[in-house]
Amino acid sequence: TESPTFAAVDLGASSGRVALGRLAAGRLETREVHRFANGPVPLPDGLHWDAVGLFREVLAGLRRAGEPVSVGVDSWAVDYGLIDAAGSLLGEPFHYRDSRTDTVAESFSDSFGAPELFSRNGLQFLPFNTVFQLAASEGAALEAAETLLLIPDLIGYWLTGQVGAELTNASTTGLLDARSHEWSPELARAAGIDPSLLPALRRPGDVVGELLPRVAAETGLPGTSVVAVGSHDTASAVVGVPARTPNFAYVCTGTWSLTGLELPAPVLTEQARRANFTNELGVDGTVRFLRNIMGLWLLQESLRTWGLASDDLPGLLAEAAAAEPLRAVVDAEDTRFLAPGDMPARIAQACRDTDQPVPDTRGAVVRCVLESLALAHRRAIREAAELSCRDVDVVHLVGGGARNELLCQLTADALGTPVVAGPVEATATGNLLVQARTAGQVADLAELREITARSHALTRYDPRNPSVAWDQAERRLR
Ligand code: LFR
Numbered sequence: 001t002e003s004p005t006f007a008a009v010d011l012g013a014s015s016g017r018v019a020l021g022r023l024a025a026g027r028l029e030t031r032e033v034h035r036f037a038n039g040p041v042p043l044p045d046g047l048h049w050d051a052v053g054l055f056r057e058v059l060a061g062l063r064r065a066g067e068p069v070s071v072g073v074d075s076w077a078v079d080y081g082l083i084d085a086a087g088s089l090l091g092e093p094f095h096y097r098d099s100r101t102d103t104v105a106e107s108f109s110d111s112f113g114a115p116e117l118f119s120r121n122g123l124q125f126l127p128f129n130t131v132f133q134l135a136a137s138e139g140a141a142l143e144a145a146e147t148l149l150l151i152p153d154l155i156g157y158w159l160t161g162q163v164g165a166e167l168t169n170a171s172t173t174g175l176l177d178a179r180s181h182e183w184s185p186e187l188a189r190a191a192g193i194d195p196s197l198l199p200a201l202r203r204p205g206d207v208v209g210e211l212l213p214r215v216a217a218e219t220g221l222p223g224t225s226v227v228a229v230g231s232h233d234t235a236s237a238v239v240g241v242p243a244r245t246p247n248f249a250y251v252c253t254g255t256w257s258l259t260g261l262e263l264p265a266p267v268l269t270e271q272a273r274r275a276n277f278t279n280e281l282g283v284d285g286t287v288r289f290l291r292n293i294m295g296l297w298l299l300q301e302s303l304r305t306w307g308l309a310s311d312d313l314p315g316l317l318a319e320a321a322a323a324e325p326l327r328a329v330v331d332a333e334d335t336r337f338l339a340p341g342d343m344p345a346r347i348a349q350a351c352r353d354t355d356q357p358v359p360d361t362r363g364a365v366v367r368c369v370l371e372s373l374a375l376a377h378r379r380a381i382r383e384a385a386e387l388s389c390r391d392v393d394v395v396h397l398v399g400g401g402a403r404n405e406l407l408c409q410l411t412a413d414a415l416g417t418p419v420v421a422g423p424v425e426a427t428a429t430g431n432l433l434v435q436a437r438t439a440g441q442v443a444d445l446a447e448l449r450e451i452t453a454r455s456h457a458l459t460r461y462d463p464r465n466p467s468v469a470w471d472q473a474e475r476r477l478r
Contacts, residue, residue: 002022003022003023003024003441004022004068004069004439004441005020005021005022005065005066005067005068005069006020006021006022006068006069006070006071006072006432006435006436006439007019007020007061007062007065007068007070007071007072007224008020008021008071008072008074008229008427008428008431008432008435009058009061009062009071009072009073009074009155009431010074010075010233010236010425010427010428010431011038011054011073011074011075011076011151011152011155011233012038012075012076012233012254012255012427013038013039013076013254013255013297014037014038014039014254014255014300015035015036015037015038016035016036016038016054016057016058017032017034017035017036017061017428018032018033018034018035018058018061018062018064018065019031019032019033019425019428019432020032020033020065020066020068021428021429021432021433021436023436023441023442023451026451026454027451027454027455028429028432028433028436028451028452028455029455030425030428030429030432030455032425032428033061033064033065034057034060034061034064036057036060036061038050038054040095040097040098040340041092041095043092046094046095046098046099046100047094047095047097047098047099047340048091048092048093048094048095048098049079049092049093049094049095049151050092051081051089051092051093051151051154052089052092054155055155055158058073058155058159059215059218059219062219062221063218063219063220065219065221067221067223067224068221068224069223069224069225069435069439070207070224070225070226070227070435070438070439071159071211071224071225071226071227072226072227072228072229072231072431072432072434072435073152073155073156073159073226073229073231073431074152074229074230074231074232074233074235074236074427074431075151075152075155075231075232075233076096076151076232076233076255077150077169077172077173077232077233077234077280078096078126078128078129078130078133078150078172078173079093079094079095079096079130079133079150079151080093080130080133080148080149080150080151080154081093081148081149081151081154082141082142082144082145082147082148082149083145083146083147083148083149083154083157083163084144084145084146085146089154090140090141090144090145091141093151093154094133094137096128096133097128097338097339097340098128099339100133100136100137101127101128101132101133101135101136102127104132104135104136105125105126105127105128105129105132105135105136106127108131108132108135108190108191109125109132112190114273115270115273117174118268118272118273119178119268119273120177120178120184120186120187121174121175121176121177121178121184121187122178122266122268122278122279123172123174123178123278123279123280124276124277124278124291124292125276126278126292127335127338129172129173129174130150130172130173130174130175130191131173131174131175131187131190131191132174132191134191134192134193135190135191135192137192138192142192142193145197146197147163147197147199148193148197148198148199149163149165149199150165150166150169150170150173150231152166152169152231152232153165153166153169153199153231156208156226156228156231158215159208159211159212159215159226160208160209160210160211160212160215160225160226161209161212162208162209162226163199163200164199164200164201164202164208164228165183165198165199165200165201165202166201166202166203166204166228166229166230166231166232167181167201167202167203167204167281168204168230168231168232168235168280168281168282168283169231169232169235170183170198170201170281171232171279171280171281172232172280174187174191175187175188175191175198176281178266178268178279179266181201181281182201183195183198183201202228203228204228204229204230204231204235204283204284204434205227205228205229205283205434205437205438206227206228207225207226207227207228207438208225208226208227208228209225209226210224210225210226211224211225211226227434227435227438229430229431229434229435230282230283230430230431230434232280233254233427234252234256234258234280234288234290234427235280235281235282235283235288235430236283236426236427236428236429236430236431236434237250237252237258237398237399237426237427237430238250238252238262238282238283238286238288238430239282239283239429239430239431239433239434239445239448239449240398240423240425240426240427240428240429240430240431240433240452241262241396241398241426241449241452242396242420242422242423242449242452242453242456242458243394243396243449243453244449244450244453245393245394247390247391247392247393247394248261248262248392248393248394248395248396249261249381249384249385249392249394249395249396250262250290250395250396250397250398251377251381251395251396251397251398251401251411252398252399252426252427253295253296253397253398253399253400253401253402253404253407254295254296254399254400254401254427255295255296255297255300256292256293256294256295256297257292257293257294257295257296257332257373257376257377257401258288258290258291258292258293258295259290259291259293259376259377259380259381259384260277260278260288260289260290260291260380260381260384261289261290261381261384261385261388261390261392262282262286262287262288262289263286263287263289263388263390264285264286264287265287266279266287266289267279267287267289267387267388269387271387272289272387275291275383275387276291276333277289277290277291277383277384277387278290278291278292283430283434283445284444284445286445289384289387289388290380290384291333291380291383291384292333293332293333293373293376293377293380294332294333294334294337294338294373294376295332295373295401296373296400296401296404297337298332298337298343298347298369298372298373299313299366299369299370301337301340301341301343302343302344302347302362302365302366302369303316304343305341305342305343305344305345306344306362316362316363316366317366317404317406318363319361319362319363319366320363320364320366320367320370320406321367321406322363323361323363323364323366323367324364324367325367325371325469326371326469326470326472326473327356327357327359327364327367327368328351328356328357328358328359328368329356329368329371329372329375329473329474329476329477330347330350330351330354330368330372330477331350331372331376331477332369332372332373332375332376333376334350336350344359344365347359347365347368347369351368354476354477355476356476370404370406370407370410371410371414371473373407373410373411374407374410374411374413374414374470375414375470375473375474375477377395377411377414377415378411378414378415378470378474379474381395381415381417382415392417393417393418394417394418394419394420395411395412395415395417395418395419395420396419396420396421397411397419397420397421397422398421398422398423398424398426399424399426399427400424402421402422402423402424402459403424405459405461408421408459408461409461409464411461412461412462412463412464413463413464413465413467413470414467414470415463415467416463416466416467417463418460418461418462418463419460419461420458420459420460420461421458421459421460421461422456422457422458422459423452423455423456423458426452429452429455429456430448430452433448433451433452434448
């Protein structure tokens with residue numbers, strides 16, 4: 001008999017996709033059946049997502065999915081839709097890059113007490129954490145709301161009619177207790193919401209429900225159910241890291257570079273808070289101890305400013321490879337780069353602020369971006385290892401950046417540690433394999449990673465030349 005197929009819906013900040021996967025001879029075979037663009041929509045009251053439009057694309061993808069036994073949905077974190085008593089969506093969800101949290105986040109954190117907040121929710125201070133978004137919201141929608149659904153849970157609700165909150169993504173809200181893994185009613189009240197807005201938690205691997213009859217008819221999938229996966233895309237990406245040894249670090253690249261370690265327990269020390277680390281929850285009770293680094297957003301937004309498209313990237317990368325090394329670097333964790341807008345101008349200003357030469361060609365800007373990312377990867381991995389008393393022998397770089405040879409090589413150079421690049425589609429891989437486990441085809445995380453390692457061609461980058469130049473570059477940022 002044919003082995004069963006699974007469908008992964010993976011929604012990223014700049015594109016979404018639907019991929020199919022099945023296990024054959026101990027490998028995962030995957031095939032993308034639909035890809036579509038995503039991005040912020042500027043409306044009069046701020047930046048939003050087109051959630052309904054995304055759902056239409058999800059349906060279009062599922063129509064091309066053959067007959068999967070299950071569907072899993074993952075997306076970026078922290079953002080949510082509000083649902084009223086009749087089950088209606090109360091307005092398009094806000095985009096996490098919207099500026100309404102700019103001042104509120106800090107004042108909330110100050111009045112709650114930053115150390116107190118971290119000791120409860122274990123999260124890195126990022127202005128867009130759900131807890132701050134809620135503290136910044138007021139008005140009719142929040143008053144009429146019965147339920148808050150994170151983006152993958154909202155899609156899951158539209159597919160099945162079932163309401164819930166998947167744990168890995170719930171852990172990014174700032175409303176979950178880092179120790180008990182339950183919603184914290186105190187944090188909810190502090191954010192100004194009724195704790196009853198937060199739906200019951202579900203775990204990766206739990207069955208969400210059957211497709212609603214109308215959805216089943218629309219997609220031609222009568223017998224398919226929805227399975228909760230690591231619905232935070234980064235949780236699925238970390239599952240999709242093809243690690244074969246315990247001493248690995250990861251860099252999950254895409255719009256962001258999520259950089260850190262997988263740990264058995266959170267690190268809630270004052271040093272971890274000061275270093276602005278996050279303790280997000282992974283699949284199977286693991287902790288994702290990491291920092292959000294600005295990521296390829298710096299590059300994407302530069303291209304957009306120049307009026308260029310992704311077709312222009314290979315040429316630019318060749319220019320970057322030929323540009324002078326380590327002429328100028330910026331802090332790729334600086335929130336000045338968060339909002340949409342002229343990226344090369346902000347990079348130039350950051351160089352001036354640190355008394356470095358301003359990159360004078362597009363190739364030089366791209367080189368500056370990639371070296372800044374490499375340096376930030378190094379800083380986050382070294383600090384994560386130190387704060388958790390762990391060794392790192394290898395760095396797995398997964399996601400879209402694994403295609404970027406220069407980024408991979410520079411990361412290896414900066415760290416002085418080998419980088420293993422791939423898979424590009426780590427998130428979809430993690431999503432699909434958690435479903436395969438629910439179907440009884442995979443035993444545990446270790447087997448799952450073994451399957452991933454066997455299924456993809458991986459590229460190893462060994463560090464070139466000593467890292468003195470990188471030490472100097474780092475000092476320029478201090
Ligand atoms: C990556 C990601 C990050 C999260 C950011 C905003 O796609 O999910 O993990 O911090 O998007 O939601």
